[in-house]
Amino acid sequence: MPDLFAAIDEGRIEAIGPRACVLRGFALAQADALAAAVVDVARAAPFRHLVTPGGYTMSVAMTNCGALGWIADRRGYRYAAVDPQTGRPWPAMPPVFAHLAGTAAAAAGFAGFAPDACLINRYQPGTRLSLHQDRDERDYAAPIVSVSLGMDAVFLFGGLARSDTPAKVPLRHGDVVVWGGEDRLRFHGVLPLRDDPHPQLGSQRINLTFRKAA
Ligand code: MD3
Ligand code: FE
Numbered sequence: 001m002p003d004l005f006a007a008i009d010e011g012r013i014e015a016i017g018p019r020a021c022v023l024r025g026f027a028l029a030q031a032d033a034l035a036a037a038v039v040d041v042a043r044a045a046p047f048r049h050l051v052t053p054g055g056y057t058m059s060v061a062m063t064n065c066g067a068l069g070w071i072a073d074r075r076g077y078r079y080a081a082v083d084p085q086t087g088r089p090w091p092a093m094p095p096v097f098a099h100l101a102g103t104a105a106a107a108a109g110f111a112g113f114a115p116d117a118c119l120i121n122r123y124q125p126g127t128r129l130s131l132h133q134d135r136d137e138r139d140y141a142a143p144i145v146s147v148s149l150g151m152d153a154v155f156l157f158g159g160l161a162r163s164d165t166p167a168k169v170p171l172r173h174g175d176v177v178v179w180g181g182e183d184r185l186r187f188h189g190v191l192p193l194r195d196d197p198h199p200q201l202g203s204q205r206i207n208l209t210f211r212k213a214a
Pocket of ligand 2: 185188
């Protein structure tokens with residue numbers, strides 16, 4: 001047991017919105033298998049820093065697995081079946097990923113979630129993700145499931161307007177968050193990561209974000 005204080009919350013479900021909740025420690029039992037699968041995905045589709053249409057190089061490094069992958073370039077944001085860096089399809093979604101996403105969504109009240117895209121974000125100390133909405137998916141009826149691995153982060157959960165003051169939600173190794181319904185288009189982001197190395201993953205945080213893109 002690496003962190004006795006984190007263990008206090010394990011198994012709790014915290015509502016952070018009408019249709020958004022944190023499942024504390026939901027991915028802990030699969031964390032090693034998930035991290036190993038991330039290494040496999042990144043061997044086939046390496047992490048890279050995307051450049052936004054505005055010309056800003058993102059501090060988060062990204063890759064994808066599944067039928068579709070989220071990309072940004074000077075032309076815009078979109079989902080694509082082929083990795084523009086390798087010219088090959090994105091690696092298949094590992095079964096442990098798909099299973100976890102489905103069981104987490106069901107535990108949060110979204111039965112039948114079958115994601116076709118998994119965006120994998122890698123944060124290093126100082127990395128942040130500024131407030132944004134996820135609007136590039138075809139159908140907003142499906143939820144989004146996110147899995148946190150490695151170092152702690154402070155997630156910012158805002159409202160439907162960029163100017164709404166966001167709530168701060170700490171996310172730890174093994175936590176899973178599910179967003180759907182009226183919470184699906186809320187602004188959100190991640191504060192700059194502080195360097196407090198994780199026993200298994202070292203000085204990084206990995207976030208898996210499962211979506212139904214098509
Ligand atoms: C909240 N990633 O990749 S969890 C992203 O921790 C992203 O890497 C963050 O925001 C991370 O787009 C936050 C994912 C998340 C995804 C969709 C949401 C949070 C959301 C939709 C509505 C509200
Ligand atoms: Fe997002």
